[in-house]
Amino acid sequence: MTFNELSWEALAFGAFTILTLGGALGVVFNRNLVRGAVWLVVSLFGVAGFFVLLSAPFLAAVQVLVYIGAIGILFTFAVMLTRSMTNLSERFNKQAWLSALAAVTLFLLILLAVIAPIFGEIAAPSSEVVATTEDLGVALVSGDKFVLPFEVASLLLTAAMIGAIVIAREED
Amino acid sequence: MGCDNIINTFAPCLSSSLGVPIEIANFIGIFLGVIIVASFPLLVAIALIWTERKFAARIQDRLGPNRVGVFGLLQPFADVIKLLGKEDITPAGADRPIYNAAPVVSVVSVLLIWAVIPFTPIHVGVDLSIGALYFLAVASLGTLAIILAAWASNNKYALLGAFRVVAQLISYEVPLALALLVPVMIAGSMSLVSIVEAQAGMWFVVSAPIAAFLFFISAQAETGRAPFDLLEAESELVAGYNIEYSGMKFAMFFAGEFMHVFTNAVLMAVLFMGGYLGPFVDQIPMLGLVYLLIKASFWYLLSLLMRNALPRIRIDQLMLFNWLFLVPLSVVNLLVTALLLMIVREVGLAPDDPRSFVDNIPQTIVLFLGNAALFVVVMSMVRNRFRAQRLAETQTDDLLPATAGD
Numbered sequence: 237m238t239f240n241e242l243s244w245e246a247l248a249f250g251a252f253t254i255l256t257l258g259g260a261l262g263v264v265f266n267r268n269l270v271r272g273a274v275w276l277v278v279s280l281f282g283v284a285g286f287f288v289l290l291s292a293p294f295l296a297a298v299q300v301l302v303y304i305g306a307i308g309i310l311f312t313f314a315v316m317l318t319r320s321m322t323n324l325s326e327r328f329n330k331q332a333w334l335s336a337l338a339a340v341t342l343f344l345l346i347l348l349a350v351i352a353p354i355f356g357e358i359a360a361p362s363s364e365v366v367a368t369t370e371d372l373g374v375a376l377v378s379g380d381k382f383v384l385p386f387e388v389a390s391l392l393l394t395a396a397m398i399g400a401i402v403i404a405r406e407e408d
Numbered sequence: 409m410g411c412d413n414i415i416n417t418f419a420p421c422l423s424s425s426l427g428v429p430i431e432i433a434n435f436i437g438i439f440l441g442v443i444i445v446a447s448f449p450l451l452v453a454i455a456l457i458w459t460e461r462k463f464a465a466r467i468q469d470r471l472g473p474n475r476v477g478v479f480g481l482l483q484p485f486a487d488v489i490k491l492l493g494k495e496d497i498t499p500a501g502a503d504r505p506i507y508n509a510a511p512v513v514s515v516v517s518v519l520l521i522w523a524v525i526p527f528t529p530i531h532v533g534v535d536l537s538i539g540a541l542y543f544l545a546v547a548s549l550g551t552l553a554i555i556l557a558a559w560a561s562n563n564k565y566a567l568l569g570a571f572r573v574v575a576q577l578i579s580y581e582v583p584l585a586l587a588l589l590v591p592v593m594i595a596g597s598m599s600l601v602s603i604v605e606a607q608a609g610m611w612f613v614v615s616a617p618i619a620a621f622l623f624f625i626s627a628q629a630e631t632g633r634a635p636f637d638l639l640e641a642e643s644e645l646v647a648g649y650n651i652e653y654s655g656m657k658f659a660m661f662f663a664g665e666f667m668h669v670f671t672n673a674v675l676m677a678v679l680f681m682g683g684y685l686g687p688f689v690d691q692i693p694m695l696g697l698v699y700l701l702i703k704a705s706f707w708y709l710l711s712l713l714m715r716n717a718l719p720r721i722r723i724d725q726l727m728l729f730n731w732l733f734l735v736p737l738s739v740v741n742l743l744v745t746a747l748l749l750m751i752v753r754e755v756g757l758a759p760d761d762p763r764s765f766v767d768n769i770p771q772t773i774v775l776f777l778g779n780a781a782l783f784v785v786v787m788s789m790v791r792n793r794f795r796a797q798r799l800a801e802t803q804t805d806d807l808l809p810a811t812a813g814d
Contacts, residue, residue: 270559274506277552297541305548306578312555313574316567369538369598 248289255282269315277308294369445533446519449667456666457484460712467716494655501562502652510557511653511660517549518667525674526601528684528696539600540592543675544585547630550668551577554649557661561652569648572638572723577630579730584626586738590619590745591679594775604683609759609768613680615775618741618782620680622734627672628711629730631665635718638726670708677703737786741779748778 259279266272280303287296375381428436458473458481465472473480498507523533524542536542551574558570592598594615595606603612613620629636650661677683681703684696721729752758752771759767 268503270556271503271506274556293536293538294541297538297545300545301541301548304552305545305581309548309552309555309574309578312552312559313571316555316559316570 245289248285252282252285252289255279255285257282270312273308273311273315276311277304280304280308294372441533445522449519449522449671450663452670453663453666454484456670456708457487459708460666463709463712464716467713488659491656491659496655496657497652499562499652503560503562506556507560507652508657510553510560511657511664513553514550514557514664515660515667517546517553518664518671520546520549521671521675524600525671525678526604526683527700528693529689530693531697532601535599535601538598540588540598540603543600544581544588548581550630550664557653558649561649563652566649566651569651573632573649575723576632576636576638576726579727580626580629580636580734583622583730583734583738584630586735586742587619587622587626588679589742590616593742593746593749600678600683604678604685606762607682608685608763609761609765610772611680611682615772616680616745616779617776618737618779619745620676622738622741623679624672624676624707624710626734627675628714629726631668631672633665633669633711634715635721636726637715637720638723669711670704673704673707673711674700676707681706733790737782741782744778744782745775748774 256279259275259277259282262275263272263279266275280299284296284299284304287293287299376386377383461483462472462480473483476482476486498504521543524536524539526532526535554573554577555570558566558573561567591603591612594612595603597603597606606612632638650658653661677700683703684700686695686699689696689699749771752774757770757774759771761767
């Protein structure tokens with residue numbers, strides 16, 4: 237067999253990795269914030285690709301819808317409204333070292349979490365069944381699963397929305 | 409294996425007759441499929457340009473294009489040759505890569521929708537289990553293309569146009585998505601093929617007319633066509649977001665818009681009028697494409713009529729219409745439909761055989777009556793509101809027109 241399933245998946249994985257990491261580097265190194273936002277969209281698109289590879293098409297579509305369709309546009313829009321931000325002369329700001337420290341610590345922690353299990357016993361996958369969108373929907377509202385986090389998240393979003401309305405409201 | 413059904417047996421036949429490895433034959437098969445699916449809307453767009461120009465001309469009491477070819481049928485080709493010959497201008501201070509990429513993203517965002525549209529019972533690009541959500545996700549890329557085009561042009565009129573676009577397109581995505589949920593709920597699936605098959609007994613336009621209306625209106629607004637054409641609004645913004653574009657790049661935005669209008673018509677046919685379903689489709693699958701195009705043409709011509717017959721509305725009216733009328737109506741419609749569907753299923757009126765017309769009648773009657781009741785309530789509310797407004801105007805004898813908001 238010249239092209240087996242695995243090699244196609246590996247190719248796609250490589251392509252999405254390049255998109256994700258390349259886009260992320262573009263965000264960090266670009267002085268033009270609108271271009272940075274475009275690179276962010278590229279990076280998020282790569283993440284959507286990973287979701288497809290992980291047999292989670294629902295999450296992939298939500299990733300594109302929410303992160304690219306909504307947040308990407310919001311970022312671009314916010315940057316455009318503050319024109320002086322579109323061309324930054326400084327690449328580093330005053331908090332550069334602090335944020336570098338935070339980013340490296342976080343990265344090392346994640347790296348540890350990913351690499352550490354490799355040396356232990358190989359755990360069996362928690363489930364053989366590929367979950368469908370219906371399973372996800374049921375899990376979000378069933379009492380013994382994720383109903384509490386789901387409701388807390390909804391409450392948080394509602395609070396944020398009310399806050400936005402209060403800020404945006406004209407004084408009577 | 410017979411080589412008569414080209415779609416399912418293309419790859420095996422190619423590999424057996426020419427000795428190509430099956431993996432490469434599969435790849436070629438998929439590749440050709442992608443090319444066909446992506447070219448189809450582009451080819452249709454050529455016919456659409458002619459239709460649109462003729463239709464608009466007749467409404468405006470003109471003849472329309474009639475010099476190039478019979479009935480002016482070759483006019484689109486002449487247009488394309490003219491556009492190809494035009495100078496390709498990039499304004500000074502433009503962000504070149506983004507400026508060049510934006511028209512492509514705009515067209516691609518529409519072409520990608522066609523990947524999930526079922527043309528006939530056996531010809532589907534991909535039957536995604538999340539087809540309806542995929543449509544929303546992909547369509548949102550178009551907004552990004554427009555805003556980037558405007559920003560990259562380095563032109564204030566373009567940017568003004570883009571600010572309106574974001575406000576308009578993001579607002580109208582809300583009723584669009586909520587209306588889309590209704591056929592998804594009735595069919596019990598987000599796959600477009602399942603939605604079409606669920607209409608074998610009864611078209612959803614009968615059981616969910618309000619959702620069809622909401623989807624049609626918001627889709628018209630998503631394409632930025634009159635009466636919602638504020639993103640171009642020639643008399644105010646010169647041309648809106650695409651003012652700096654010329655030649656083929658300009659044409660790509662327009663091709664994207666033409667295809668978007670037709671794509672929405674096709675989606676209306678798929679979601680509410682049974683897509684490819686029709687007599688004898690089981691025997692001759694290609695008939696499905698004919699039915700789909702006929703149904704889509706109905707919605708397309710309705711959309712053209714709306715574009716040409718209605719005046720443009722103001723930006724505040726546009727926003728009020730969306731947030732005070734379409735969004736509340738779509739939320740209530742969603743809740744009412746969900747409740748009625750639940751009641752129908754609990755009482756046992758749900759069709760035993762979804763493909764049978766007779767079995768679908770009780771459920772359809774309940775849903776239709778629910779829609780009709782909602783329609784009456786909403787219309788009387790609108791009537792009372794505007795009557796009160798008119799009375800207030802005549803009493804104060806105010807010469808200034810009242811703003812739509814209060």
